[in-house]
Amino acid sequence: MSDAPAPQSPAPQSPAAQSPTARTPAAPPAPVLRMESVRKTFGGSVVLRDVGLEVAPHTVTALIGASGSGKSTLLRCANLLEDIDDGAIWLDGEEITDPRVDQDAVRRRIGVVFQAYNLFPHMTVLENITLAPRRVHGDSRAQAEKHARELLERLGLAGRADEYPDRLSGGQQQRVAIVRALAVRPRLLLLDEITAALDPELVGEVLNVVRDLKADGMTMVLATHEMGFAREVADQVCFLDAGVVLERGTPEQLFGDPQQERTRRFLRRIVEAGRL
Template identity: 90%
Template sequence: MSTADISAASPVLRMESVRKTFGTSVVLRDVDLEVPPHTVTALIGASGSGKSTLLRCANLLEDIDDGAIWLDGEEITDPGVDPDAIRRRIGVVFQAYNLFPHMTVLENITLAPRRVHGVSRAEAEGHARELLERLGLGDKAGAYPDRLSGGQQQRVAIVRALAVRPRLLLFDEITAALDPELVGEVLAVVRDLKDEGMTMVLATHEMGFARDVADQVCFLDGGVVLERGTAQQIFGDPQQERTQRFLRRIVEAGRL
């Protein structure tokens, strides 16, 4: 999607002047963000910069202290909005797989569609098997999580998020807990989802991946979106000294 197309599209997610504190610590400071449909927004920055908190606020897992958040034009931070209804439209994948160990892969994936969305067992299982096949896990439906590699468990977590047919997918450092050789298989799934037009926001330390896959990159520092732009702009010609210093350290560490 071109820069002109992105700017013209009505955002799936919009955050305006969002502020979040924990005690006396300000974690997000007047954050503005727009995520157009069918795009990938990458949140980058040092640990503790506010990336994960931003995602948790977007999914209403954390209450904001000021500002507002919209999903497809609906203000979801309005006190009268049912947060559970909003979460049904947003898929989230965390760095911890959070799979139920006593359930098979298929049972993990179909739990939310059946219990939360009222989908029949047959429909839920059919859709789950289709997704498993797409992600190279067709033979793992009856397996238990402890029989899977870390990369396979993370792919199952992504399938579980996709199974509810979300409007928006949020990824929070989904490769952080993986061995290096397993990172590629999970990132390949995200690339495929991008090609299919899924709208995504991902917090990541995988700078090369963010550079290659993101339509929009936001650099967070101290709870502030200090700089934003296309991947080419942020990684090729960052304007803020703090962004330049962060990326220089990433390059020196051989991570970009």
């Protein structure tokens, strides 16, 4: 009889080890913008209270709510145009509300477009667009103009580079304002009611620009009264009421099955007004 030891049974393997294709789930990407417990007051009035927000890369977040609900103030705080009273804000993992942070350097990474175009009337379209890249980023004139003309062509404004703003329609001026924000190659684009000052027939051309930017993967936060557009383009919708993010979710969740009675009342009025 052989004295060789009996063969040992192989040790059991975990399901992951047994399957050569199994992978550990990837961690979600870090948010581009994160706001935590943000509070902002003007005088004795609380405009934002305990606001939290996370914006993932290459997504669109729509802020909706009645006028005065805090949407514009939230955007201005995100770009450090307003100092917050409490809480913290991070951009790409850096706490930008830390008093030691160079706020000008932060703003160079964020593009902002307001409902008022804020174009310099004494400068041509090209001069308006190239001002920040040259003065803030140190681009040469040739670099800045080349990039500006590429953006103008892409947004259907190639023939307007040498025009002055008062020669443009409202929709064209707003598209120039978007080009100016994009010219600094922002990490994040904030859009504050960018169609509010436009005639109804001009709204579509500006919204088409936002659609194209979404297709390109631009990370955006937009405050809007265009509910149908928010439902179409947003990945996340936040309903603000009295300075609080009362409800958030995908467009399907928030518009299709809102959980808060205040959200339901707001959306009912929007539907009754024919805006959704």
